[in-house]
Amino acid sequence: MYVAVKGGERAIENAHALLADVRRGDRAVPELTLDQIGHQLALGVDRVMCEGSLYDRELAALAIKQARGDLIEAIFLLRAYRTTLPRFGASVPIETGDMDIRRRVSATFKDLPGGQVLGPTFDYTHRLLDHTLAEGGDVPEPATAPGDDTKFRSVAELLAGSGLIENNSPAAEDVGDLTREPLSFPAGRDLRLQNLARGDEGFLLALAYSTQRGYGRNHPFAGEIRYGEVEIEFFAEDAGFAVPLGAIAVTECQMVNQFTGNADQPPRFTRGYGLSFGQSERKAMAMALVDRALRAAELGEETGAPAQDAEFVLSHSDNVQATGFVEHLKLPHYVDFQAELGLLRKLQAEFFARGTQADAESQMTALQDAAE
């Protein structure tokens, strides 16, 4: 005899207790500390901060620990925390030209003021598993060189001086915030960039890749990628001047894209822009390519590729939304399913009734056999 299912509450509690147990795993293995995650899984922390849109290394490390290394789950934890925080306002725009450079490379000029600075990078490493790492051990101190006062001007700025590249449109007075106002279309570039900065790295990577393979090609050059710390300031109304809040590490990518011009505008280079928290070059580059793709209509270019479709891109870039809705299919749907089942049985009955009587009967039997 069927008994109405009870005990959902206890089942949930037990499932969560089990989760806590497997998260910790074998108690004989030392527990991860937030410092270990923050320092040794730093790029994971960077990604969680970026897509969680909250710059806090310690909280991001905690989220990664709590999420058992599932970065999208960690991003979700950070977002759910972020949304409870009061929002005082927007900072003064950061000046990446004044960045304390850890890395700066340009693919468009062999040399430029400040030079190419490789910094810490996977680039040019041979991807051979390093079995000595498995045991741990001493790592030699890196080489250092005395710094000088050379200002690392941005490549786009250097080009702008000679009129070869478009000027950045002036900053909007009120920068939008899609966490405070629902996104509507057409969306301004400020909101598009905010959306992309919070967007899923994998999704942006695939879209960016698609533009390189011909779905909305925009002839990009990596004008410059830079990573380092920038000062962040907040204009305090009370004090009447900008107050420094501290420094954050960011990666910035300026793509330089071909543009053939049109009746109103001369041929010149255009820009795609990417910015991410921490060292997230893949994300910043993908973002810059997609940003430029989304400008196709504005520049009078042919449109129609997925990466050029703002409504498509911006509506599906958020991995917290996406994972929630995809995974909600785990929730019970038996009411809908029952309703659909009723309709299906009705349609099937009519379908078989239309066939010859004999056919219908044999098919019905076969179907019932399959169902039972």
Add this chain to the structure above:
Amino acid sequence: MTAPAYNFAYLDEQTKRMIRRAILKAIAIPGYQVPFASREMPMPYGWGTGGVQVTASILGPDDTLKVIDQGSDDTTNAVSIRKFFTKTANVRTTTATIEATVIQTRHRVPETPLSEEQVLVYQVPIPEPLRFLEPRETETRRMHALSEYGLMHVKLYEDIARHGHIATAYAYPVQVDDRYVMDPSPIPKFDNPKLDDCPALQLFGAGREKRIYAIPPYTRVVSLDFEDHPFEAYRHDAACELCGASDSFLDEVITDDDGNRMFVCSDTDYCEQRRALGHGPYNAAPADPQGSSHTGASPTEPA
């Protein structure tokens, strides 16, 4: 990093004010989808964040809350949401439909008729009834603005031409107050007639899609149909095997490996109340082989 203290019903008052404004606008324009700045909630998008935000914004300390999913108070997500409000708002909760002042639901309308004292909050996955005909929000908003609903009627007509019936069993579109075509959320179409002229305020929250809409009390809600193909509220042709109800929406439960099945009320409170009143299972097989259609779906049994 201590545990942060949250406001009553989790959301801060600024956010509640913003959501209440959206709700008021939604009530003023029945069936119109009002965009609102949906927040990230501590449960995933798609798991009721819209309903939770609406409930959080209307809940007061004196309210009594009921949460159902698939008609049941004990499904895991309903349990989880009820616990959330017990924890963050410390409100009274109940499983009895008649005792509740606020009922949050996913996929069902309770069988027990609602009263003017109650608010029904629906969780909505995709608020746009035209979405699967036209994926672009810019287009669908224009279509609503112009009452351009021909596409929907063509879809329903094509269903009839192809299948002989309108092939929509749940989330069956309705027209509210003779103006906006609205998605009633994925309730079975059996529940659609309950939306019409309902004494309770009905609020719909879609968190991920950032939309709120409403049906004010006693508003005309018509399920779309054609004169020669009138709307029919389908239910399984059976009676509940626990309480004998022949007017409630039924869940089909597979009872063994041989595919034997039984039918029980989807609304667990309705079923329990009936059994408390002494109703039991029917032993006889259902009489009417065709009788799967009920147009007047409101239950008349006492709850």
